[in-house]
Amino acid sequence: MLSGGLSRLKEVNQSLNPSEQKAAKYIIKYPEKMVEMTVSDLAEASGSSQSAIIRLCKSLGLKGYQDLKLRVAGDLQDDRSHGDEYKEIRPESGLKTIMTSVSNNNIYSINETLKLLDIDQLQKVIDLVKQAQRIDFYGTGASQLVAQDAQHKFMRINKVCTAYADTHLQLTSAVTLTENDVAFAISNSGETRQIIESIKAAKEAGAKTIGMTRYGNSTLGSLVDIHIQTLSAESDIRSAATSSRIVQLNILDILYVAIASQNYDESIHYLNRSREAIKKSFKVK
Structure with missing residues (x-):
C-alpha cells in the first residue's frame, strides 16, 4: 500500500506558499476527512483553491491528488497497525521515556524514509x-x-x-x-x-x-x-x-x-x- 503522504506534507509545510499551506495544514489536522474529499471539497474546507492543491501535489513529487489521497490513506492504515510516531524529547524526561522516545524516533524516521525511497x-x-x-x-x-x-x-x-x-x-x-x-x-x-x-x-x-x-x-x-x-x-x-x-x-x-x-x-x-x-x-x- 502506498503511504508517506503526511510525512511529506509535514516536512515541506513551512516552505509552501500561503494557499498551498492552508490545504497542507488541513490535511495534516484532518487526514481521515481528507481521504473522503474531492479536490473541490478540500479547497472549500481548507480555504485554499483547487489549483493550489494541484500545485501542492506537484511540490510533493506526486502524480496528482488521487496519489496524495492514497498515500494519506496508507499512512492512516500504518498508524493503526503500528502506533509508533515521532515524539519530541522533553526536559527532565525519565530514562525509560528517553529510551523509548529515542528508539521510536529512529524507527519512525527509517520507516518514513523507506516509504519515500524510489x-x-x-x-x-x-x-x-x-x-x-x-x-x-x-x-x-x-x-x-x-x-x-x-x-x-x-x-x-x-x-x-x-x-x-x-x-x-x-x-x-x-x-x-x-x-x-x-x-x-x-x-x-x-x-x-x-x-x-x-x-x-x-x-x-x-x-x-x-x-x-x-x-x-x-x-x-x-x-x-x-x-x-x-x-x-x-x-x-x-x-x-x-x-x-x-x-x-x-x-x-x-x-x-x-x-x-x-x-x-x-x-x-x-x-x-x-x-x-x-x-x-x-x-x-
Whole structure:
C-alpha cells in the first residue's frame, strides 16, 4: 500500500506558499476527512483553491491528488497497525521515556524514509558506485561521521574512496576527480556551503554526483545527478543529529549490502582478507 503522504506534507509545510499551506495544514489536522474529499471539497474546507492543491501535489513529487489521497490513506492504515510516531524529547524526561522516545524516533524516521525511497533511483546509485574507480564522500559535523562510516565499509570490499574531515581536503580531492569517479555528498539541510562547493568542483571535473538530504528542495539536491531524500521528523536542534544520522547510515548500509551482494565472491574475498589482516595486527607476539 502506498503511504508517506503526511510525512511529506509535514516536512515541506513551512516552505509552501500561503494557499498551498492552508490545504497542507488541513490535511495534516484532518487526514481521515481528507481521504473522503474531492479536490473541490478540500479547497472549500481548507480555504485554499483547487489549483493550489494541484500545485501542492506537484511540490510533493506526486502524480496528482488521487496519489496524495492514497498515500494519506496508507499512512492512516500504518498508524493503526503500528502506533509508533515521532515524539519530541522533553526536559527532565525519565530514562525509560528517553529510551523509548529515542528508539521510536529512529524507527519512525527509517520507516518514513523507506516509504519515500524510489527503488529505481537507488539502483542507479548502486550502478554508479559499483562502477566508480574512486568515490569521494563529503560531509561536515554529524554527516561527516556518516561519510567516514561509508568509507570504512566500502574500502573493505575494495572500493577506492575518501572521506576527509577537513573541508579544504574535500575540495582539493573534488578537483582531482574524473568522469570515472563519483562524488557522494551528505547534508541533512542540503545547504552546507562547504559541501556545495565540493560538489560544484566535482561536477566541473566531470565526476558523477550523488546527494543525500532531507526531503524537499535544497541547493545540493538541485546540483547533483541523483538526489536521495530522507525523512526524519525532527523539530529542534537537540534531535537533529540523532534520527537523521541514523537514517543516513541506514541508506548507506542498504547501498553497501546491495553492492556487496551483487559482487558476492569478490566482496567475500576482500572482507576475509581485511578481517584476517586486522586479526593478525591484534595478536600478541
